[in-house]
Amino acid sequence: MLIDNYNEVYDRVKAACEKSKRNIEDVTIIAVSKTKPVQVIEELYESKIRDFGENKVQELCEKYEYMDKDDIKFHLIGHLQRNKVKYIVDKTSLIHSVDSLRLAQQISEEAIKKNVSVDILIQVNVSQEESKFGIDEKETFILVEEISKLPNIYIKGLMTIAPYTLNPEENRAYFRELKKLSVDIKEKNIDNVSMCHLSMGMTGDFEVAVEEGATLIRVGTAIFGERNYN
Ligand SMILES: *Cc1c(COP(=O)(O)O)cnc(C)c1O
Numbered sequence: 001m002l003i004d005n006y007n008e009v010y011d012r013v014k015a016a017c018e019k020s021k022r023n024i025e026d027v028t029i030i031a032v033s034k035t036k037p038v039q040v041i042e043e044l045y046e047s048k049i050r051d052f053g054e055n056k057v058q059e060l061c062e063k064y065e066y067m068d069k070d071d072i073k074f075h076l077i078g079h080l081q082r083n084k085v086k087y088i089v090d091k092t093s094l095i096h097s098v099d100s101l102r103l104a105q106q107i108s109e110e111a112i113k114k115n116v117s118v119d120i121l122i123q124v125n126v127s128q129e130e131s132k133f134g135i136d137e138k139e140t141f142i143l144v145e146e147i148s149k150l151p152n153i154y155i156k157g158l159m160t161i162a163p164y165t166l167n168p169e170e171n172r173a174y175f176r177e178l179k180k181l182s183v184d185i186k187e188k189n190i191d192n193v194s195m196c197h198l199s200m201g202m203t204g205d206f207e208v209a210v211e212e213g214a215t216l217i218r219v220g221t222a223i224f225g226e227r228n229y230n
Helices: 002-019 040-048 059-068 082-088 101-113 137-148 168-187 206-211
Strands: 030-031 051-052 071-074 094-098 116-121 153-159 194-199 216-219
Touching: 002 030, 002 194, 002 206, 030 082, 040 059, 059 071, 059 082, 071 206, 082 094, 082 101, 094 101, 094 216, 101 116, 101 137, 116 137, 137 168, 153 168, 153 216, 168 194, 168 206, 194 216, 206 216
Parallel strands: 030 051, 030 216, 051 071, 071 094, 094 116, 116 153, 153 194
Antiparallel strands: none
């Protein structure tokens, strides 16, 4: 049963919280269901799980329509193209991957059209990996300030994707860096900007991320098994 896998992840998060003197209620496990059939979402939903992560707009929309529940939360965790924004603004509870002003402007415009407000995170590339999306750490302040002036879009925190590694300790410094950046931004008290969320940590490194302050962890493989991309 998938809920057994989920509960194992939960127990590990709980242990990481105890170790770092954090409250487990402050950490949400996002079950990353990308590439998996919607039935896995149904199964976990029946076990009272509500937060799911998808990285493709079309897949998220299909699963959203199929599930048709008011209390389910779909997180968009993958790169978002501007021409896809219109499909998603009223279906996602949080967009984790905003890394440019142009993308934020598009989200704001589509949100106005649909009369919704959209919560987002700024994706920061703290590990400086060439291939990854996300804004440079030193450009984050200015981006946050610019986005904060746009209507119908609200910054709720920061997100990062750490490098794939077999040794999670190697990512601790990146998680710490993201936390520090969020504290620095919070201290600026920018209108309409909250830094209540830190989305960091995946199957390979979520315990270290929780120890460093993650409030949202994105876990796929540990819950659903390996993904098959064929
Ligand atoms: C796929 C994905 C995850 C989940 O990765 P696992 O290693 O399977 O836990 C987390 N975050 C993002 C952005 C992803 O694309």
